[in-house]
Amino acid sequence: MLVRVLDGHQAFPPPIWMMRQAGRYLPEYRTLRQKAGGFLDLCYTPELATEATLQPIRRYGFDAAILFSDILVVPDALGQSVRFAEGEGPVLEPLSLDRLDDLDPTVVGHKLAAVIEAVGMIRAALPDETALLGFCGAPWTVATYMIAGRGTPDQGPARKAALLDPERFARLIDVLVAASIDYLIRQLDAGADAVQVFDTWAGVLDAAEFERWVIAPMRAIVQGVRAKRPSARFIGFPKGGFGFAERYVAQTGVNAIGLDWTVPLDVVRDSLQPQVAVQGTLDPMRVVVGGRALEQGIDAILETLGAGRLIFNLGHGITPDADPAHVATMVARVRAATATG
C-alpha cells in the first residue's frame, strides 16, 4: 500500500510506519543490542540487522520495514572510522578538506556488502504486502558529521567549511553523491522497494546554501540512480527545510517528501500534496505523552492530509522514552480512521 502511494495513488487510512521504529523504545531491541556488542556490529551482521528490522513489524504490522542501519556507515566505508559512544551519539575523527583524496566512493558499495546482504534477507522474511525501505544519509548531513566529527547544536563546523571553501566542500559532496548512488542501487537490487534519503540537518542552511548542498546533490542522486534503475522510488526528508519544500520536490523528482512536525498542515495540503506524496508529521513527543495529546495529534493529520497522498509517520524518529503501548494505540487509531478528511 505504501508503494502505491509512492506511485501516485491515494489511500485511506494511509499506510503507516515510524522512523527509528527498530530502536531503544522496544525491550526486544534492547536485548538484541546487548547481545550484539557494539551498535555497528548490529548493523554489519546481516542476521542481527534483519532481526532488528523485523521486530517492529512483528509487533505492530507496519506497512513498511526500514533496513536497520545508520547513515554513518558510508563515511565508515570511506575509511573515516566511526564509533558509537554510549549516550553520546556517533564520534568520528574530524575530516580535513585537505584529505579528500583519501576518500574513494567506488569502494563503498563493496565494503557495505554485509548491509546489502541484510536487505536480501529482510525482503525474503517480510510479508509480501510489507514494503521494504532502504536508505542513506543525504550528502550534506553526512558531511556535517564528517567535518565536525559529531553532532553539534547547529552543525556550525560544516556550515563554516562550506562557506570558507565551497570548491573543496563541493568535492566532498560529490564523493558522497557518487557513493550514495552506488549504495542505493545495490539496496534496490537486493530487494528494497524504495529508498529514503535523510537530510536531518537541512534546516540550518540559508537559501543559497540549501540550493547548493541540499537540492542539487539530491537531484544528482535521484538522477544517478534512475539513469540505471528508471523506476527507483525516492522519499526525500530535508528536515527543517519546509520553506524550500516546494522547490525541493520540483527540482529533485522525489516520489514523496518527509516533513517534520513543525509544518502548517493546511499549507502542506494546499501546496505540496497536489505535487507529491507527503510523509509525517506527528510530533514524537505526542507518542511519549500519549492520551489526548496523541489522539489530537493523529486526528489533526488525518483530517487535514487524509484526503491526499499521505504516508503516516512521525516527524522525526521515535524517542527511547516512548511507551510501546502508545505506538500500538497510534497504529490502531490510524487504521480505524474512516474517511472524513
Add this chain to the structure above:
Amino acid sequence: MLVRVLDGHQAFPPPIWMMRQAGRYLPEYRTLRQKAGGFLDLCYTPELATEATLQPIRRYGFDAAILFSDILVVPDALGQSVRFAEGEGPVLEPLSLDRLDDLDPTVVGHKLAAVIEAVGMIRAALPDETALLGFCGAPWTVATYMIAGRGTPDQGPARKAALLDPERFARLIDVLVAASIDYLIRQLDAGADAVQVFDTWAGVLDAAEFERWVIAPMRAIVQGVRAKRPSARFIGFPKGGFGFAERYVAQTGVNAIGLDWTVPLDVVRDSLQPQVAVQGTLDPMRVVVGGRALEQGIDAILETLGAGRLIFNLGHGITPDADPAHVATMVARVRAATATG
C-alpha cells in the same frame, strides 16, 4: 529611520542593527564584562548596561540600539533565580507546574527597576536618530527555560509539560504574558521606541501548539500593551517558525517580523513583505567567515528584499567568534547599496 520602517514606510538602503550587537565579539565588551563581575550584575547596574548598549553604536553607528539585558531577567524577577555559568549558558532551578502560585507577575516591573532606569539613561545618551529597542522573551521561550532549567537541544521538557498538562501550562504562560505587558510598558514609558519579543524556541512546536503557545500569547501581549499605549511598536521574532509566519503576522498585529536565515527570500518578498516589515536574515556564519561569503549573503538580501519594507539584521545573534572588522564591512556594504532591487 528604523521607526519609519516600523510605521509602514520603505527605506533603501535599509536601516541596520544586529541581534547581540553588544556582546563578546567586541573587545570593549569583554573588558566591561570582566569589570562587572557576573553577567546579571551587568544587566542590573544601569551605568554598566548603558555602557554595554552604547558600545556597538559608537563603533558602527547602527540605526538601532537594543537594551543590554537578558530574557531571563523576568523569571529572575518572578523569584526563580537565574545564574549564568561560564561557558554553559543560563542555569535555573527547574520549575514544577505545582508551584505556579509562587509566581506573582505584578512584582516583575517593580523588581526590574534597574533595567528600566537603564532604558532612560540609554535614551538620554543616544543620538536622536538612533532608535532604542526594548525587549523581552516570549512566554513560550521563557517557559522552556523555566521548565528545563537550561537550554536543551529541542526544549523537550517544556514540550512534554505543555502536552501533558495544558491547563497548568497555560497558567504559566498567562503569568508570563501579564509580566511581559507590564515590563514592556515600563520600557516604552522610559524611552524605548519599539520593543522586540524574542521567541527563540518557537520552531520546536507543531501547528496546534504553535497556535496556542506562540501566536495566542503574542497577540495577548500586543493587545495588552496597546490597550494602554496604543502606538506601541512591536517586532516579533518567532525563530524557526517560518511555516506559520503569515498567520503570526495576521493574528498578532506586529509591525515587523524577525526572520532567521533559513527562509526562502523570494517567498518572504512575495507573501510577507506586502503585509509587514521584515527583519533579518543574514546567516551569522557569513559574518564569521567574511569575504565573498559575507558579500554574497548581504547582496542576496538587498536584491530580493530591498524594494520592500526591510530592517537589515542577522538571522540570529552575532557569535563571539565573529571578527569586528567583518561587521564594519557589512555595515559599509549595506549603506553603500544603491537601489537595484
